[in-house]
Amino acid sequence: METGPLLAVVCLFMPMLSALLIAVLGGRMPKICDLIGIGTMGVSLLCAIVLGLGHATYGAQTWEFTWITMDVGWVTSEPLSWTLGITVDGLTTALLLVVTLVSFLVHLFSKGYMHGDDRYVDFYRWLGLFTFSMLGLILSDNLLTLFVFWEVMGLASYKLIGHYFFKQSAFMACKKAFMTTRVGDIGMFLALLAIYLYTDSLQFKEIFANLDMIPVGAQFWIAMGLFMGAAGKSAQFPLHIWLPDAMEGPTPVSALIHAATMVAAGVYLVGRMYTLIVLSPGALVIISIIGCFTALMAASIAFTRTDIKQVLAYSTVSQLGFMFTALGVGSNIAWKAGLFHLATHAMFKACLFLGSGSVIHGCHHLQDMTKMGGLRKKMPITAMTYLVACLAIAGFPFTAGFWSKDMILQALWAGNGHFDDVYKIIYVVLALAAAMTAAYMFRSYFLTFEGKPRDQHVHDHAHESPWTMTTGLIVLATMAIAAGYKWHDALLPNSPGGLEGVLSPIATFAKTFVIHGEGNEVAHHAHTIALYTSLTVAFGGMILAGVWYMTAFGVGLRQKMRAMIGPLYGWASGKFFIDEFVQMVFINTSIFFAELTSWIDSALLDGFVDGTGSVTMKTGAASGVADDAIVDGAVTLAGNSAWWGGALLGRFQSGRIRNYLFGAVASVALFAVVMLYIVAR
């Protein structure tokens, strides 16, 4: 085996080892399970870093093994074999780094945050399994194992969201997350079947080599099926409803699963299957529209949330919308922009979530921002890192989020030659969503850390978190800036060749996805416009939030603006009633059908079965009566008649010898008379 795949395999199986070791040892030695988790994740992270540094050497290696060989002699003379394997390329390396880094820091963070939890051991075990499945998903070189890991991840996510399962809301949330993603998985599974049907393989390289075997009509539906699965996992409208509820899980879980890794799986799937998806411009534009709509909708809901984690949850939904909007363009730069934003978003959103976890921990499990305020002095490290991550997500210049968001806007403006007008509209809407992002993120920062304490009690008891928690914050805050430079040649933002630099593992993987030729001039033009737009929206949003929450007339201004937009605020506050709609239309309908079938079952089928039973019972009773009356009667009668006969005949046994003798003589006399009569005749 080559060095690259070997490192990848070690990286993949370390979290599995962690889960197994904790499962075996956890019961006896609950104290060391966190060390097992952190240690194994550290090894994984090291492997990923070595892979990343040596990317030029290890790039694009695959390691395959034959999983199963079937003799199908009646079809072809060659035995059919299934080859599974892992692949190490630029995209894999980049995501391995992201996942192992966030997972390692979350393991470390949890040591402080989950301290004293009753189900501490279980928590680490599922964390290990989750990381294993996420890494497996990234490393899979075929859709089959990808789908398996995809589902295992759903299970791990279910267990982690439901960590506090004794709470009704957490229990409902994990069920909702599982069921909602399952809806998307149906589409993905159908797409997998269709791909296998047409190309006879689920391996990426085989699929991409046989793309011309997929008919044009099927390309659209396969792309939509894959996107449906991705939308379920990555919380896109209308399957986004599970993610805000999933905040019921512990905060480190929110950081790992619902910010950095699992929700990224959908984006990764679309990115991985991009060669197939770009074949259908119709599917692309639908992906873009849905992503853009999700981004705007979730951003507007985020304004109305007062729970700090809820703001971050809707922000995640919104940012994932950004990624899909970018991927929906279908050009080379759009592909890079989407996945680049995935990587940078993972860094600053994990930082924000862990920051919120630190705040919640410091405020003794308080999540309501309206009771916070002025916490910066109490928790300086948390406040600083949160501010850096806020700047990154808002798109402040020279942070990671600035580069990736700028690239997305640039890709949108350039378009792909089809539906360019639509992409221009999307560009405007997405710019608005970006401005809103900056505003609501700074709203959360100002409400939490700045201003005067709104609840003196909470403020007095707030404290900075231990080093296990702040380490992760500092590393991630650094990455929230540095991530932009790792994948992006920041020194030459306007240079057409800058993005193709060898610094980017993604760039080396890049293929030509362009549907329509994209000249350098267009790209350059797009870049200039996108740069101005992203700067405008970032500063606009931040200034707006500052005016709203940090100035004297901010309160009045907020009320005036609320009145101006009319019922919109109420709608956003009610999350646009999508949950209610789903409840009413889908869930109630399902419940109605469930009750209907239950009624059919109990009334008709049970009635039939019960009827059969009661007929049998009645028949039995009747035959019992017949048995008693007729058969028993006959037997008794036989006995009785013998008895009666004996009694009757016993009368003749008088015991008087005279009588017997008389009988004998009388019989002889009678006999004689009869004989005489016969003889005389």
Added chain:
Amino acid sequence: MGELTITHFLVLGALLFSVGVLCVTLRRNAIGVLIGIEIMLNACNINLVAFSRYTGDIDGAVYAVFVVMLAAAEAAVALAIVLHIFHHAASISVDDYTEMKG
């Protein structure tokens, strides 16, 4: 009056037998029953002797002698039984002795 023929003897025998049977069946006294038996045996003897005379063969008379001897033995045994019954039941009425009642 005609000549005395075998018919007369047979009729006498039959009448005697009938008297014996009636005596056995109707008498309650055990001694009476035994007397009835003796009468029946003697009725048989008359027949035996009559037929012996009629056929000119001595065999019948010999049988009659045997019967007389048998009757004596039988009377001895029977009287002993009657005595025993009397000791047992303080009565010699055959109707009092119904051990064979079913």
